[in-house]
Amino acid sequence: MENKLIVSLDVPNLKIAEKLLDELCPLVETFKVGSQLFTAEGPKIIDLIHKKEKKVFLDLKFHDIPHTVAETARVATALGVFMFNVHSAGGFEMMRAATTAAKKEAERLKIKKPLILGVTLLTSFNQQMLTETGVTKKIEEYVLQLAQQAKEAALDGIVASPQELKFLREKLGKDFIMVSPGIRLQVTRYPLSATRFREDDQKRISTPAEAIKDGADYIVVGRPIINTKSPIEAAKKIIKEMKE
Numbered sequence: 001m002e003n004k005l006i007v008s009l010d011v012p013n014l015k016i017a018e019k020l021l022d023e024l025c026p027l028v029e030t031f032k033v034g035s036q037l038f039t040a041e042g043p044k045i046i047d048l049i050h051k052k053e054k055k056v057f058l059d060l061k062f063h064d065i066p067h068t069v070a071e072t073a074r075v076a077t078a079l080g081v082f083m084f085n086v087h088s089a090g091g092f093e094m095m096r097a098a099t100t101a102a103k104k105e106a107e108r109l110k111i112k113k114p115l116i117l118g119v120t121l122l123t124s125f126n127q128q129m130l131t132e133t134g135v136t137k138k139i140e141e142y143v144l145q146l147a148q149q150a151k152e153a154a155l156d157g158i159v160a161s162p163q164e165l166k167f168l169r170e171k172l173g174k175d176f177i178m179v180s181p182g183i184r185l186q187v188t189r190y191p192l193s194a195t196r197f198r199e200d201d202q203k204r205i206s207t208p209a210e211a212i213k214d215g216a217d218y219i220v221v222g223r224p225i226i227n228t229k230s231p232i233e234a235a236k237k238i239i240k241e242m243k244e
C-alpha cells in the first residue's frame with residue numbers, strides 16, 4: 001500500500017522540498033512535482049528526487065498543439081520521470097502525439113517509457129463550474145468521454161476524482177491506471193454523527209480508504225500531508241487508512 005501513495009511537493013523551493021523529501025523518503029516511493037515547484041527550480045528538483053532513489057510524477061498537465069506537446073513529452077521522457085500527464089481535453093491527436101514521441105525517445109535512450117496519464121476533469125470542479133465553461137454534459141458523462149479518448153490514444157491511464165473511480169473502473173477495465181487527487185481525511189465533529197472534510201479548493205473528494213476500495217492505483221496527497229506539523233505522521237495515518 002505504501003507504493004500507492006504519491007506525495008505532492010507543492011512547495012515554493014528546493015530547500016523546503018528537500019526537507020520534506022528527507023522526512024518522507026523512508027515511507028514514500030513517489031513524489032509529485034507540479035507547476036509551482038518546477039517553475040521555481042526546473043529539472044534540479046527531478047535530479048534531487050532521483051538522487052534519493054525515488055520516483056517522480058511530473059504533474060505539468062501539458063495542453064497545447066500536438067507538435068508542442070510531442071516535443072515536451074520527449075523532454076519529459078529524457079528526464080527519466082516515472083509518470084507525467086497531459087490534459088485529455090487537448091484532444092485525441094495531442095494525446096497520441098505525446099505517446100508516440102515518448103515511446104520513440106525512450107527507445108532511443110534505451111530507458112523505460114514514462115507512464116502517461118490523461119487529466120480528465122480537475123477535482124476542483126463541480127457541475128456548475130463545468131457548465132460555466134460551456135460544457136453542458138453531466139460530469140460523469142464528460143469524464144468518461146475524456147477517459148475513453150485517453151485510452152484510445154494509448155495513454156497508460158488517467159487522473160480522475162475518487163468520486164468517479166468506481167464507474168470508470170467498470171467502463172475502462174482493470175489494466176488502465178487510475179490516479180486520484182482530491183483525497184481528504186475525515187475530521188470528526190461534535191455531535192459525533194456529523195463529519196466534515198477540510199476541502200480547501202477541492203470539490204469532488206473522498207477518503208484514502210474509499211479511493212482504494214473504488215479502484216485507485218495511486219492516490220495523490222498534498223496539503224493533508226505537507227501542511228501538517230508532522231508530515232511523516234500524516235503519511236503514516238493515510239497509509240494505515242488505505243490498508244483498512
Ligand code: C5P
Pocket residue numbers: 008010034059119120121122123124159160181182183200202220221222223224
Ligand atoms: O493539496 P491537495 O491534496 O489538494 O493536492 C492535490 C494535488 O494534485 C495538487 O498538486 C493538484 O495540482 C494536483 N491535481 C489535482 N487534480 C487533478 C490533477 C492534479 O488536484 N486532476
